[in-house]
Amino acid sequence: MTEHIHTSPEDEHESAYSGLLVNDAHWAFGTDFEDPLAGVDTTIPDGVDAATLATYALMLGDDSLVMSHRISEWTSNAPDLEDDIALSNIALDLLGQARLLLARAAKADESIVPRLPEGSPAPPEDALAFFREAHQLRNVRLAELVNGDFAEATVRVLLFSVWRLALFERLRESRDHVLAAVAAKGVKELAYHRDYAARWFVTLAHGTDESRRRLLTAYDALWPLWPELFDTHPVEAAAAEAGVGVDPATVREAAEGVLDQVLAAADIERSEAPRRSGVLGRTGRDGMHGEPLSRMLAEMQSVARAHPMGQW
Amino acid sequence: MTLAEAPSETPSEQALEAHFEATIARNDRIEPRDWMPEGYRRTLVRQIAQHAHSEIIGMQPEGNWITRAPSLRRKAILLAKVQDEAGHGLYLYSAAETLGVSRTELIELLISGRQKYSSIFNYPTLSYADVGTIGWLVDGAAICNQVPLCRTSYGPYGRAMIRVCKEESFHQRQGYELLMTMMRGTDEQRAMVQESVDRFWWPALMMFGPPDADSPNTAQSMAWGIKRNTNDELRQKFVDMSVPQAEALGVTLPDPELRWNEERGQHDFGQPDWEEFMQGVKGNGPCNAQRMAHRRRAHEDGAWVREAATAYAAKQRGASA
Ligand SMILES: [Fe+2]
Ligand SMILES: [Fe+2]
Numbered sequence: 001m002t003e004h005i006h007t008s009p010e011d012e013h014e015s016a017y018s019g020l021l022v023n024d025a026h027w028a029f030g031t032d033f034e035d036p037l038a039g040v041d042t043t044i045p046d047g048v049d050a051a052t053l054a055t056y057a058l059m060l061g062d063d064s065l066v067m068s069h070r071i072s073e074w075t076s077n078a079p080d081l082e083d084d085i086a087l088s089n090i091a092l093d094l095l096g097q098a099r100l101l102l103a104r105a106a107k108a109d110e111s112i113v114p115r116l117p118e119g120s121p122a123p124p125e126d127a128l129a130f131f132r133e134a135h136q137l138r139n140v141r142l143a144e145l146v147n148g149d150f151a152e153a154t155v156r157v158l159l160f161s162v163w164r165l166a167l168f169e170r171l172r173e174s175r176d177h178v179l180a181a182v183a184a185k186g187v188k189e190l191a192y193h194r195d196y197a198a199r200w201f202v203t204l205a206h207g208t209d210e211s212r213r214r215l216l217t218a219y220d221a222l223w224p225l226w227p228e229l230f231d232t233h234p235v236e237a238a239a240a241e242a243g244v245g246v247d248p249a250t251v252r253e254a255a256e257g258v259l260d261q262v263l264a265a266a267d268i269e270r271s272e273a274p275r276r277s278g279v280l281g282r283t284g285r286d287g288m289h290g291e292p293l294s295r296m297l298a299e300m301q302s303v304a305r306a307h308p309m310g311q312w
Numbered sequence: 313m314t315l316a317e318a319p320s321e322t323p324s325e326q327a328l329e330a331h332f333e334a335t336i337a338r339n340d341r342i343e344p345r346d347w348m349p350e351g352y353r354r355t356l357v358r359q360i361a362q363h364a365h366s367e368i369i370g371m372q373p374e375g376n377w378i379t380r381a382p383s384l385r386r387k388a389i390l391l392a393k394v395q396d397e398a399g400h401g402l403y404l405y406s407a408a409e410t411l412g413v414s415r416t417e418l419i420e421l422l423i424s425g426r427q428k429y430s431s432i433f434n435y436p437t438l439s440y441a442d443v444g445t446i447g448w449l450v451d452g453a454a455i456c457n458q459v460p461l462c463r464t465s466y467g468p469y470g471r472a473m474i475r476v477c478k479e480e481s482f483h484q485r486q487g488y489e490l491l492m493t494m495m496r497g498t499d500e501q502r503a504m505v506q507e508s509v510d511r512f513w514w515p516a517l518m519m520f521g522p523p524d525a526d527s528p529n530t531a532q533s534m535a536w537g538i539k540r541n542t543n544d545e546l547r548q549k550f551v552d553m554s555v556p557q558a559e560a561l562g563v564t565l566p567d568p569e570l571r572w573n574e575e576r577g578q579h580d581f582g583q584p585d586w587e588e589f590m591q592g593v594k595g596n597g598p599c600n601a602q603r604m605a606h607r608r609r610a611h612e613d614g615a616w617v618r619e620a621a622t623a624y625a626a627k628q629r630g631a632s633a
Contacts, residue, residue, distance in 0.1 A: 034385075069379065072378050072379065072387075072391055073378075073379060075371065075375050075378055075391065075394050075395070076371040076372055076375040076394065076398075076606070076610065077610045077613070078610070078614065079610075079613070079614025079615075079617035079618055080614060080617075080618060081368070081398050081401055081402050081405075082402070083614075083617075084371075084395075084398045085395055085398050085399060085402075088391055088392075088394065088395035088398070089395070091391055092388060092391055092392060092395070095384060095387060095388050095391065096388065098384065099384045099385070099388070102384075121497075122383070123383075125384055126382075126383045126384055129384055130382070130383075149613070150613075150614065150617045202624075203620060203621055203624045204617070204620050206624050206627060207619070207620025207621065207623045207624045208616070208619055208620050208623045210616050210619075210620070211616060211617070211619070211620030211623075214616070299379050299380060300379055300380065302380050303377075303380050303381070303382040303440050304382040304383065307382065307497070307498060307500065307501065309497070309498050310382065310494075310497045310498055310500075310501050311493050311494060311496050311497030311498075311501065312382045312383040312385070312386050312440075312490075312493060312494070312497075
């Protein structure tokens with residue numbers, strides 16, 4: 001079977017690579033900054049404290065910012081091309097969530113945005129991502145761990161997405177339009193992340209002796225950080241009280257129900273490992289992190305900080 | 313029904329060859345089940361595999377900057393671009409598989425150094441401007457090379473290239489847009505862009521391969537319709553397109569011999585350092601060892617995962633049988 005090729009060579013050349021100098025508003029000569037919140041109602045709902053809303057959005061935004069970064073470190077390192085693509089997808093989804101949530105935080109309360117030199121073109125969500133110190137980040141500690149092997153990535157994505165999906169399912173009803181919109185979109189993304197990780201969890205559990213051993217090692221290593229995901233920080237309690245946020249303690253049962261199904265399919269018992277304590281009672285949500293986060297930020301922020309007046 | 317499928321009346325080698333030549337002459341596609349000369353198949357496998365390997369190795373130089381992208385928007389664009397390159401690798405390995413070689417075999421050939429990838433990826437990325445320059449010049453040169461391949465005589469390859477080319481031209485626009493944006497920024501950013509263009513201009517010209525006079529395989533590949541233009545023709549086209557783009561950007565291309573030739577209606581330009589090119593091809597370029605070590609490590613680190621997937625699939629089949 002053969003097919004005839006109709007397109008003339010010149011047409012193809014023209015369309016594929018002579019478009020760079022077209023004065024196209026969306027491209028080369030257009031504006032380089034799109035407001036991620038364009039078209040969304042950003043008014044603060046009645047009776048909601050702006051600082052509470054901003055800090056709550058920051059917490060959820062930092063979770064996705066840091067988790068996305070760690071997963072993006074897998075790009076070009078995954079076991080197979082399909083997984084490289086899938087992990088990049090997960091990182092991209094979380095990055096998209098981070099951008100919206102940090103922009104939401106900044107819009108709700110400008111005072112949380114680091115001050116850059118006068119005239120810096122960096123948008124507020126970038127100022128938040130690239131110009132804060134580790135202790136100013138509010139992410140849960142599960143997100144920030146240094147990457148391990150593929151079993152570690154599988155378990156971490158599973159725990160993170162099962163927890164976050166349970167949160168976002170409820171956050172869809174937030175009185176804040178931005179948070180509700182982020183959650184509505186995020187639910188679909190997180191369901192995919194969870195299914196991807198759950199499939200690998202079961203595959204590694206029943207694959208070879210080595211894959212099961214590695215999976216159990218990763219599971220035991222990460223389990224101590226699971227309870228922290230359901231701690232209620234005062235900001236989360238206040239956001240839930242105001243009808244804009246979700247108290248994580250209230251989704252624990254739903255999340256563990258889902259996790260138990262995956263564990264059952266993998267023939268793995270619920271871990272007995274005790275929870276990891278904090279420092280003087282403070283953990284990720286309080287800005288208390290492990291050692292590797294500041295190193296991760298040093299790398300992530302290096303170019304942005306070297307050019308605070310830069311246009312990107 | 314193709315000739316190759318009619319075993320009862322085995323046509324002579326000559327008749328098959330004549331049919332093949334006639335298909336090529338009509339500019340029709342050769343499809344996987346059609347008879348093809350062994351040399352044609354071998355050449356295609358080599359070219360498609362080399363192309364697929366280039367996509368995969370090409371993830372590294374830009375991947376080098378994912379964790380340092382200076383804005384959330386740029387990070388998303390870069391991550392998506394590198395992900396696209398993995399996708400290109402997938403389509404191309406699939407096209408090669410239609411010629412009877414598996415992805416596993418081809419990756420083995422890459423990792424053991426028996427098959428090559430484009431030498432451009434053996435240059436280091438040293439600043440964020442390189443992300444833009446690679447999009448503009450490297451994806452740009454790749455497009456010049458690849459657009460004619462959309463009409464290549466082998467069907468699955470041509471169709472893969474149509475998809476790849478669309479995405480490459482998107483990458484080129486995004487790279488150019490990054491450089492444009494940086495040029496509107498600070499003096500330091502403008503210097504960074506110029507320095508990056510200085511480093512990548514000549515390697516980009518090398519992407520079209522050695523001058524025609526030194527390219528022994530070109531004639532056969534053109535006769536078979538695998539290649540549609542000579543190296544020098546494509547290089548000329550690339551230079552002619554890039555000059556006005558460089559002007560619009562406000563950068564100087566680092567070639568003192570570059571000037572418009574009224575008579576030819578094309579630019580005259582200098583020659584890249586072909587000795588340096590050959591060193592890269594031989595494995596002695598600045599990042600050959602690093603790129604290969606990275607690929608080998610990622611592949612070896614993933615071995616237990618691939619084995620687990622295979623074992624699990626086998627158990628599943630056993631359970632359902
Ligand atoms: Fe590509
Ligand atoms: Fe590309």
